[in-house]
Amino acid sequence: xxxxxxxxxxxxxxxxxxxxxxxxxxxxxxxxxxxxxxxxxxxxxxxxxxxxxxxxxxxxxxxxxxxxxxxxxxxxxxxxxxxxxxxxxxxxxxxxxxxxxxxxxxxxxxxxxxxxxxxxxxxxxxxxxxx
Amino acid sequence: xxxxxxxxxxxxxxxxxxxxxxxxxxxxxxxxxxxxxxxxxxxxxxxxxxxxxxxxxxxxxxxxxxxxxxxxxxxxxxxxxxxxx
Numbered sequence: 623x624x625x626x627x628x629x630x631x632x633x634x635x636x637x638x639x640x641x642x643x644x645x646x647x648x649x650x651x652x653x654x655x656x657x658x659x660x661x662x663x664x665x666x667x668x669x670x671x672x673x674x675x676x677x678x679x680x681x682x683x684x685x686x687x688x689x690x691x692x693x694x695x696x697x698x699x700x701x702x703x704x705x706x707x708x709x710x711x712x713x714x715x716x717x718x719x720x721x722x723x724x725x726x727x728x729x730x731x732x733x734x735x736x737x738x739x740x741x742x743x744x745x746x747x748x749x750x751x752x753x
Numbered sequence: 754x755x756x757x758x759x760x761x762x763x764x765x766x767x768x769x770x771x772x773x774x775x776x777x778x779x780x781x782x783x784x785x786x787x788x789x790x791x792x793x794x795x796x797x798x799x800x801x802x803x804x805x806x807x808x809x810x811x812x813x814x815x816x817x818x819x820x821x822x823x824x825x826x827x828x829x830x831x832x833x834x835x836x837x838x
Contacts, residue, residue: 691811
């Protein structure tokens with residue numbers, strides 16, 4: 623009985639693993655390969671890992687400004703000013719992103735400076751929210 | 754029934770909370786040393802593009818509203834309804 627069931631189980635496990643695209647069947651010598659590397663998204667380099675966070679913070683700043691504008695806690699001129707500052711931060715991040723490979727030190731400095739500007743902007747908006 | 758303006762602000766605040774949750778998750782992953790992909794960078798950039806457009810629209814609407822209020826106030830005062838000079 624075991625002689626019959628075991629190969630069947632191995633075959634079922636192998637086909638299931640093949641459908642899932644990962645892993646290998648227990649006890650099986652079949653090698654299930656992962657999907658081709660070209661289809662997997664590339665990983666960001668260690669020094670670029672903060673970039674998505676910085677872009678999301680710029681988006682968050684704009685979002686807060688919009689909420690405060692609609693709640694009448696921010697004037698139109700102030701909202702426009704925040705938009706301009708966020709644009710400047712975004713431009714700096716774009717430069718940092720472009721420099722990540724060719725000049726990592728300059729890119730890092732740009733990123734740090736931008737994060738500092740974004741913190742100031744967030745502090746300004748937090749004060750408006752309370753006031 | 755809440756006024757429409759309040760509902761708009763509440764909706765925006767909820768959307769902002771969603772954005773914050775996403776941001777917190779991303780920060781947690783960066784801090785814990787998890788892999789971050791170029792797709793996630795593209796998504797963050799797209800998120801900022803959308804936020805920029807949305808704020809631009811809100812600014813334009815607020816400007817139009819302020820102009821309409823000003824015109825109404827001038828009409829009520831019997832003055833000119835358009836800016837001169």
